[in-house]
Structure formats: C-alpha cells, structure tokens
Amino acid sequence: xxxxxxxxxxxxxxxxxxxxxxxxxxxxxxxxxxxxxxxxxxxxxxxxxxxxxxxxxxxxxxxxxxxxxxxxxxxxxxxxxxxxxxxxxxxxxxxxxxxxxxxxxxxxxxxxxxxxxxxxxxxxxxxxxxxxxxxxxxxxxxxxxxxxxxxxxxxxxxxxxxxxxxxxxxxxxxxxxxxxxxxxxxxxxxxxxxxxxxxxxxxxxxxxxxxxxxxxxxxxxxxxxxxxxxxxxxxxxxxxxxxxxxxxxxxxxxxxxxxxxxxxxxxxxxxxxxxxxxxxxxxxxxxxxxxxxxxxxxxxxxxxxxxxxxxxxxxxxxxxxxxxxxxxxxxxxxxxxxxxxxxxxxxxxxxxxxxxxxxxxxxxxxxxxxxxxxxxxxxxxxxxxxxxxxxxxxxxxxxxxxxxxxxxxxxxxxxxxxxxxxxxxxxxxxxxxxxxxxxxxxxxxxxxxxxxxxxxxxxxxxxxxxxxxxxxxxxxxxxxxxxxxxxxxxxxxxxxxxxxxxxxxxxxxxxxxxxxxxxxxxxxxxxxxxxxxxxxxxxxxxxxxxxxxxxxxxxxxxxxxxxxxxxxxxxxxxxxxxxxxxxxxxxxxxxxxxxxxxxxxxxxxxxxxxxxxxxxxxxxx
Numbered sequence: 001x002x003x004x005x006x007x008x009x010x011x012x013x014x015x016x017x018x019x020x021x022x023x024x025x026x027x028x029x030x031x032x033x034x035x036x037x038x039x040x041x042x043x044x045x046x047x048x049x050x051x052x053x054x055x056x057x058x059x060x061x062x063x064x065x066x067x068x069x070x071x072x073x074x075x076x077x078x079x080x081x082x083x084x085x086x087x088x089x090x091x092x093x094x095x096x097x098x099x100x101x102x103x104x105x106x107x108x109x110x111x112x113x114x115x116x117x118x119x120x121x122x123x124x125x126x127x128x129x130x131x132x133x134x135x136x137x138x139x140x141x142x143x144x145x146x147x148x149x150x151x152x153x154x155x156x157x158x159x160x161x162x163x164x165x166x167x168x169x170x171x172x173x174x175x176x177x178x179x180x181x182x183x184x185x186x187x188x189x190x191x192x193x194x195x196x197x198x199x200x201x202x203x204x205x206x207x208x209x210x211x212x213x214x215x216x217x218x219x220x221x222x223x224x225x226x227x228x229x230x231x232x233x234x235x236x237x238x239x240x241x242x243x244x245x246x247x248x249x250x251x252x253x254x255x256x257x258x259x260x261x262x263x264x265x266x267x268x269x270x271x272x273x274x275x276x277x278x279x280x281x282x283x284x285x286x287x288x289x290x291x292x293x294x295x296x297x298x299x300x301x302x303x304x305x306x307x308x309x310x311x312x313x314x315x316x317x318x319x320x321x322x323x324x325x326x327x328x329x330x331x332x333x334x335x336x337x338x339x340x341x342x343x344x345x346x347x348x349x350x351x352x353x354x355x356x357x358x359x360x361x362x363x364x365x366x367x368x369x370x371x372x373x374x375x376x377x378x379x380x381x382x383x384x385x386x387x388x389x390x391x392x393x394x395x396x397x398x399x400x401x402x403x404x405x406x407x408x409x410x411x412x413x414x415x416x417x418x419x420x421x422x423x424x425x426x427x428x429x430x431x432x433x434x435x436x437x438x439x440x441x442x443x444x445x446x447x448x449x450x451x452x453x454x455x456x457x458x459x460x461x462x463x464x465x466x467x468x469x470x471x472x473x474x475x476x477x478x479x480x481x482x483x484x485x486x487x488x489x490x491x492x493x494x495x496x497x498x499x500x501x502x503x504x505x506x507x508x509x510x511x512x513x514x515x516x517x518x519x520x521x522x523x524x525x526x527x528x529x530x531x532x533x534x535x536x537x538x539x540x541x542x543x544x545x546x547x548x549x550x551x552x553x554x555x556x557x558x559x560x561x562x563x564x565x566x567x568x569x570x571x572x573x574x575x576x577x578x579x580x581x582x583x584x585x586x587x588x589x590x591x592x593x594x595x596x597x598x599x600x601x602x603x604x605x606x607x608x609x610x611x612x613x614x615x616x617x618x619x620x621x
Contacts, residue, residue, distance in 0.1 A: 024048050024415070027239075030296045040291045045417045045465035047258045049299045053240055054413065056198070056233045057301055057442045059107040059157070060336050064305060064345035065097060066112050067143070069119040070313040071350055077575035078117025080168030080209075084133035087119070092136070092352025094143070098150035100354045101346070104362035105369060110159035110200055110343070111147050113189055118168025122192075126184050129168045148193045159198030160189050164216050164237070165206055173208025179217040183224055190228035199225050201237035203264055218265035235303060239263035242300045244340060245281035247580040249306030249331035251338035254438040256286025257301040258416050260294035272296075288419075301442075304335035307345035308358055310582050314347040317587065322357045325364045326480040332369065337445025339416075371478070377403055378456075378474040384411070385469040392459040395472050406435070406446040406456060407473035416441045419462040425453035440469075447477070491538060491617040494597075496527040499611060507613045512583075515542045515614040517549050521604065522611040526597040528618065531560060536587035536619035537597065541577060542612050549612025550577060553603040556586075558594040565598060578605040583615070591621055 024046045031040050049057065069082045072089070101109055114120050120130035121143035132139050144160070151158040162185060171177040190196055201221070208214055218237060225234055235241035242261065244251050261278045262269040273279060276293055284290055291297070308328070309318045323331075328344075335342040346362065349355045379396040387393065397403060406423060410416060416439065423435040423446060434456075435448040456474060460467050497504040500522035506514040507524070528534075541550040554572050557565040574584045597618070601611050 022046055026050055027053070027299045028296065031294065037288060037292050040294070041288060041464045044258050044286075044291060044297055045415050047297055047299050048413060048415050049257070049301070050240070052231055052233050053299060053301060056241065057341060057412070060341060060443070061106050061332075062108040062110065062159075062198075062341060062343050063101045063106045064110050064112075064161070064307075064312075064343050065147075066115070066307075066312045066314075066345055066347045068112055068115050068121060068313075069117055070115060071348065074315055075575070076311055076313055077573060078115065078119065078167065080116075080118045080129070080166070082117060082119065084119065084129060084131075085135055087131060087134035088136045089348075089350060089352030092141075092143070092146075092348075094146040094150040095153065097147065097348060097354050098154045098156055100359050100362060102154040102156060104366040106156065106344075108157035108159060108197060109147070109151055110161055110198060111144060112161045112163075113144050114162050114166070114185065116163050116165045116167055116204060116206075118163075118166040120185070122188065124185055124188055126181055126188075127169065144189065144193060152194070157197040158193075158195075159200060159232075159235075160196060161200040162186060162189060163204065164201055164221075165204040165214075167206070167209075170209055173210045173212030173214050175212075175215040175217070178208075178214055179220065182216075183220060186221065186224050187228065190225065190232075196229045196232050198233050198235055198241070199229070199238070200235045203237045222265055234265075237264050239265060239298065239300065241303045241341075243280050244302045244304045244335075245279070247306055247576075249304055249342070249344075250334045251302055251304050251340040252283060252285075253338060254284070254287075255302055255339040255441060256416065256439060257299055257339065257412065257441055258297055259285040259300050260290050260297055261285050261300060262296070263298060263300060302340040303343050304331075304340045305343040305345065306331060307347070307580075308361065309345075309347065310585075312345055312347065312576065312580070314349045314355070316350070317585070319355060319357055322361050325361065325368065328361065328365045329368055329477075329480060332365070333445050333447060336443060337447075339439060339441030339443060368478075368480070372405070372475055373473070376473045376475060377401065378472055381407075381473045382471060385472070386466060387460060388466050389460060389463045391467075392457055393469070394455050394457045395474060396455045397453060397474055400452060401476065402450040402452055403474050403476050404448055404450045405475040405477050406448070406458075407471065407475065408440050408444045408446065408458070408469060409442060409471040410440045411468040411470040412442050414468050415465070417464045417467050418460055419464065420460075422459045422461055423448070424457045424459070425451045426455045426457065427451060427453050431457060450476075490620055492528070492532070492534075492620045493617050494526045495529040497616060498525040499523075499613065504613065507616045510615070512540055512543055512614045515612055517546075518611045520609050520611065521601040523601070524599040524611070524613060524616065526599070526616060526618075527562075528595050528597070531593055531595045532618070533591050533593055533621055534588075534618045535591050535621050536585060537599075538583050538585045538615070538617045538619060539574065539599065539613065540583040540615035541574075541581045542614050543581060547581065547612070548604075548606070548608055549610035550581065550605045551599070551601045551603075551611065551613075552577060552605045553601075555600040555602060557598040557600065558592060559596040559598070560594060562596045568592070571602065585619065587619060
C-alpha cells in the first residue's frame with residue numbers, strides 16, 4: 001500500500017509539471033472564443049517560427065537579380081510582345097554575379113526566372129517565349145541553371161521569382177487553364193535545379209490577352225511547393241515571409257513578426273484584414289490593441305525589398321544613380337536592424353554582368369558593415385539574459401572609446417515578446433537616457449549619439465511574458481562623408497503648367513513635397529516658353545500622403561503652336577509606380593524640337609477618375 005501511495009504521488013507531481021508547461025504555437029494560432037486580452041497576450045508570446053522561417057531570418061542580407069527580356073528592351077514592365085531574338089547578352093556570367101554577391105556578404109540570391117512579360121529564363125516546355133527561342137547560346141542556354149550552379153559553387157542559397165501575372169500567355173484569364181500552365185512552370189523550376197530555398201510571388205494581376213481577369217489558385221501553388229521543395233519559404237504571396245509594404249528599403253521601428261495580418265494566399269484574408277483595417281502598409285500589425293480584435297495570429301516576418309538603382313531592371317541612364325553608401329547603410333540599419341531581412345536588388349546589365357558601379361558600391365557596403373561590427377565593446381555580449389517586465393541588465397564597455405550602436409537579439413525560438421525598452425549610459429558615474437525603442441525580435445540595431453561610457457543599462461519596460469535576450473553588442477559606426485549625392489538627369493523646368501483648365505504652379509516649383517490634384521483624368525499641358533530640344537520628360541508622382549490621381553497609363557503629345565498635336569507616346573505605362581513612386585524618367589530615343597507637351601492620363605493607379613502631380617520637368621541633351 002505504501003509503494004502504491006508513492007507511485008500515485010509521483011504521477012501527480014509529473015502531471016502537475018506537465019500542466020505548468022507552456023504551450024507553444026508554431027507559425028499560427030487561433031484564439032479561443034471569448035479569450036481575454038491577457039490570455040491573448042500570453043498566447044501571442046508563445047507563437048514561434050518554423051525551422052525554415054528561422055533559418056531564413058538568420059540570412060539577414062539577400063539579393064534580388066531582376067534580369068530578362070526587359071534588360072535588353074530597357075523597360076521595367078514588358079508587355080509580352082517582345083521578340084525573343086532580342087535576348088542575347090553576349091557576356092552573361094552568372095559566376096560573376098554570385099561571386100560579387102558572396103564577396104559583399106549576401107547569403108542568398110533570388111532570380112527573376114519569369115517577370116510579367118512572360119519571358120522565361122529557362123528552356124520551358126510550356127511556351128516558346130523563352131531563352132530557347134533566343135540567339136543566346138544558339139537557344140541552348142539556361143540562365144536558371146547557370147545561376148544555381150554558381151550559387152552552389154560559392155555557397156549561396158538560391159531562390160526563384162516566378163511572376164503569376166503573364167502578359168504573353170494566351171490562356172491568362174482562363175483561370176483553370178492558366179493555373180495548370182503556371183503549375184507546370186513552377187514544377188519545372190522546383191524539380192530540375194536541386195534545392196530551392198525561397199519561392200517569391202508577388203500579387204500582380206491584370207487583364208489577360210482575352211480580356212479576362214485571372215483568379216490564381218494559391219492553394220495549389222502552395223501545395224506544389226510543399227510537395228517539391230518542403231524546406232523552401234514562400235514569400236510575399238505566401239504564409240512564410242511578408243512584404244514590408246514599400247519598395248524604399250525601410251522597415252517599421254515597431255516590427256512584429258507575430259502579426260494579425262492574414263497572408264494573402266488564404267481565401268479569408270480580404271474579409272478578415274478589412275475588418276481589422278490591415279494591409280501590408282499598415283503601421284500597426286501586432287499591438288495589444290490589435291490583439292483585442294484579432295481572432296488568429298501568424299508568425300509572418302518582414303522582408304524589405306529595394307533596388308540599388310531607381311528602377312528594378314538595368315537601365316544605362318541609371319549608371320550614375322546607384323544609391324550612395326550612406327543611403328544603403330541607413331537602409332541596412334532600418335531593415336536588418338528593424339527585425340527584417342533585407343532583399344537588395346542588383347540588376348545585371350545588357351552584357352549579362354553586374355555593372356562596375358553597382359559592384360563597387362556593394363563592396364563599399366560590405367566593408368562598412370564588416371568594419372562596424374568587427375569590434376564588439378560589450379563585455380558580456382554572448383551571454384543569454386532572461387528576466388521579467390521592469391527588469392534591467394547592464395553591459396560593461398571594455399574600452400574608453402566612443403560608441404553609438406547597440407545590438408539586441410531576442411531568442412525568437414521562444415517567441416517575440418518585448419514591447420518597449422529604454423537604454424541608458426553611465427557617463428562619469430551618472431546614468432543618462434540615450435535611447436528608447438519598442439519591438440526587438442530577431443535583431444534590433446539601436447543608434448544613438450556618440451557617447452563615452454563605462455557601461456550601458458537596458459530596461460525592459462513592457463513584455464508579453466518573461467523575456468530572453470540571446471545576444472547583445474556595443475559598436476561604433478563611423479560617420480559617412482560623401483562628396484555629393486547621386487547625379488541627376490540634366491533637366492529643365494517648364495515656365496507654365498496647366499492641369500485641366502487651372503494653373504498648376506505646384507507642378508513646376510521644384511518642390512516634390514507640393515502637389516496639385518484634379519477631379520477627372522485631366523490632361524497636363526506644359527509650355528516650355530519657346531521651341532526647345534528635349535530628349536525625354538520626368539513625371540514625379542505624389543511621394544507621401546494622398547497618392548490618389550497618380551498616373552499609370554498615359555498618352556504624350558507635342559505641339560509647336562498649342563493647337564496641332566502629334567503623338568509621341570501612345571498608351572505609355574509608368575510601370576510599378578504604385579509600389580515604387582519614384583520620379584518617372586522617360587526618354588524618347590531621339591531628340592525632339594517642341595514648345596508644348598501634353599500628358600494625357602488614360603488610367604489612374606487605383607482606377608479612379610482623378611489626376612495628381614508633384615513635379616514635371618523635361619530632359620534636355
């Protein structure tokens with residue numbers, strides 16, 4: 001009887017231990033109906049990434065390579081009518097691409113295997129609109145294969161971008177037929193090139209050649225990836241990796257990987273996100289206020305994409321517009337340092353090489369990052385720190401030297417928990433507040449003014465559960481002094497501008513922060529004052545705030561008397577202007593003599609009957 005009692009006591013103790021063990025939720029959780037905010041916060045604190053998501057986050061710096069028929073036609077978005085014979089990059093060297101990226105510290109490279117024009121960089125069996133119909137390597141080349149082999153040689157992970165929108169495929173818009181066509185292309189890419197680590201879909205969707213709107217079968221796309229490449233993460237239109245919401249390269253200061261935003265591949269996403277008022281661009285994706293309304297939560301970390309040049313594909317006229325080192329460093333701190341992965345686009349040029357200017361800037365960025373983080377002045381940087389809300393911990397500084405950067409990393413394998421923190425420095429024995437922040441997540445880089453201190457103190461002001469800091473670090477980031485910003489096009493600002501029948505001085509005041517709006521698709525009339533030689537024009541959309549009226553498709557006309565008009569560009573397109581609202585430089589290919597220009601909107605970015613413009617200028621020889 002005594003032994004039986006001992007056995008029952010042990011069983012009871014074991015059961016008690018099991019009941020006190022916290023439940024973790026991998027990738028997704030559903031809040032039980034009637035959950036209190038306290039219960040939701042507790043559950044949110046125990047939402048964790050999958051092993052694939054964790055491995056992806058640890059890459060930190062990845063590369064995009066936009067390359068294809070657009071490279072040879074000097075366009076951002078092709079229309080699918082391009083002649084494959086135009087594709088003949090005579091010096092294409094995938095090893096040069098990958099070695100350049102490897103030397104610059106990148107851990108993965110993603111290739112645009114097919115963009116919206118439908119031109120495939122591999123010899124697909126699904127269409128003749130591919131490299132197999134080009135003169136490059138007598139139609140026997142395969143860009144995907146060459147890049148994958150180069151990635152394997154230099155130890156980079158490899159990903160593919162496959163555009164769901166296809167402006168060439170005749171079956172696009174016939175949803176069942178095109179979905180089958182697309183899955184065949186996806187199957188080729190995921191079956192014939194070894195391991196693929198990331199599959200990148202955007203949500204672009206237009207009218208098909210048959211005038212029908214395509215409905216993508218995201219569920220089948222996802223199942224195809226799961227079957228053929230189960231270790232790959234599915235990005236953007238997937239539930240593994242989330243688009244940050246802009247193409248400027250900047251993440252949020254408060255960046256939750258545990259978010260209430262429902263991934264777009266789920267049929268319920270539109271209805272639930274609408275009720276919550278959420279979209280990729282929302283500032284708040286995971287606060288307690290949002291948790292109160294949410295019924296489910298996803299581990300859905302942010303990827304920040306940006307191009308090293310103004311455009312995404314290579315354009316010779318942008319050779320002198322490669323982003324400055326200071327801009328790229330700022331992007332690095334506000335992406336990788338804001339709990340995101342940076343996906344930096346470096347487009348190979350018409351030769352099939354990464355241009356010298358891009359390669360030089362990448363090397364400068366790599367040297368700057370390496371130098372900045374080579375010396376850690378924190379004495380206990382690799383010691384794990386745990387605690388409760390309100391707890392503080394100190395980090396001793398090993399040298400009497402200026403510091404200006406603090407690295408903090410949560411142990412996200414246990415969840416993302418910290419909501420607010422404060423940083424103080426002990427200067428001559430007196431504690432002074434030098435910074436504060438909100439979320440930390442996988443990595444937070446906190447920048448502050450140069451200080452000479454003997455230690456820093458971090459106070460966790462608010463957390464969702466006991467916190468766990470995996471690593472800290474204290475560094476000094478040198479200031480960057482540059483001779484000048486990137487060179488601009490040689491432009492001329494017109495003397496007079498009308499939008500519809502009213503003056504538009506805001507469009508010619510050389511201030512991109514001012515703008516003018518008009519109801520309806522109103523033509524923009526430009527007077528250069530006299531007949532001038534011009535080789536192009538620049539339309540600058542509204543940069544911030546109300547972007548209604550941004551022109552997507554347009555006609556452009558010229559006139560010497562303001563009465564008789566001749567078309568220069570008909571049904572032109574400011575490609576990707578909605579996501580990347582940069583100044584839109586358009587060159588004519590020849591010099592024109594004219595006094596008047598008329599920019600006639602055909603379609604606004606959201607299909608509204610409005611027109612807006614921040615600046616208009618002409619490009620002169």
